[in-house]
Amino acid sequence: MYREHYCFEPPNKDSTIVWKYLKFQYFISLLDKNSLFFARPELFEDPYEGSYSNANRTEMNSLLEKYDGNSVIAQNIRALLKSSKIETDGVMLNCWHMNKEESAAMWKLYSDDNAGISIKSDFGRLKNCFSECPYPVYIGKVKYIDWNLEKIPQQNVFSPYLCKRRSFEYENEIRALVYTVRRDGEMCYIDKNQVFQKCEFTNDGIYVPISLNILIEKIYVSPKSSKWFLELVKSISKKYGLNKEIIRSNLYDGPS
Template sequence: MYEKHYCFEPPDKDSTTIWKYLKFQYFISLLDKNSLFFAKPELFEDPYEGSYSNANLTEMNELLEKYDENSIIAQNIRTLLENSKRTDNVVLNCWHTNKEESAAMWKLYSDDNAGISIKSDLDRLKNCFSECPYPVYIGKVKYIDWNLEKIPQKNVFSPYLYKRRSFEHENEIRALVHTIKHDGEMCYIDKNQVLQKHELINNGVYVPISLDILIEKIYVSPKSSKWFLDLVKSISKMYGLNKEIIRSNLYDGPS
């Protein structure tokens, strides 16, 4: 279930509108599995996902030069440097924050003619994990000058909540699940402190949700044909999802 965490700063209002842009096949997977796919960060396009900034690494290297290499402080700094990109035990699910649809997001994260966008809000995202047996943390991504600004080093989650300013257009909030490795398997600790195995598929995990709670409306691509809109309506009905489905009018001309 959703849990607060001091590292994660949520948007100011639970009513904040969020969007999930995805290709049609991933929408089918969402319906079929009744789950959101949380991906390992190394699958993302940004090679700096989960890394400390250059400003952090510069500071750590400068500190390392000040201490005897065998000192406890030097050992701790070296550990931080060695683990400056920690992706083994974290999986992420990302959403775009915006009051309206985003033309850029349609182009980046869905097929022009067969894309889907799920409209939701922060409150729905929090509550859709109510039956999930392990913690899900949610917070805004902050965009910084990678060479000049440091990421707080107070928790291993911090690097996953900061990105370079080049990605500000994503205006992202992300949900995070912290897994552990046990006997070579990806696992989690449930609310009863029981060790459970994740189903690891394509470098990620499916996290159970309530689709009815999560989804407010479904939009299909502004460049899609009527047959595609009808197909999405038919498949949604087949899976028992009773939500308004709309063809985006983003590129419709003035009437």
């Protein structure tokens, strides 16, 4: 279920429009599993995912000078400086794009062979689609910071996953996050009775159960896609019992 968390800043309104751009094969997986895939952040293109900023590192180096080199605090600081990242394999992320309109940049990134898909939703739908999920899902906006001058809060392990360099501002990203734990070699979540339950985990992440009918408002196909692709998406959606409006984007149709 969706759960608020002080690290996560939600959009101001539930009606804030969000988009999920994805390649066709991932759309099929979404329908087939009735789940959103949450990926391990280390698989993302940005090598700074989950890292503290250079401003944090500068502060940590200053702190290191104040402690005895053999103290536990000094050892922890040195370990963090060495890796630059929070060491946890339990954070899994699912990313969305906030925008009132479609994004040409996002289409270019995700329209593989002009066969991309975009799911139009809003923050309220995104929250509510996890109503049957048995473990917490946290959702918040990504903050884009000056990596050399701005520090990331260090009070919680989630904070580094909610800050990125300003070079990525075009993503205008909102993130859903789930946190799992490893137990007896298996990735698990802790249910409401404090019992460990196994997740549907792959080497790349986990599948989080959702309600597709709640999540999806409309489905768009790539503005450069062919008519046959639009019909294919309609046919497959119908086979999976998804009754949503499916539209070919007119982003590049030109003036009439």
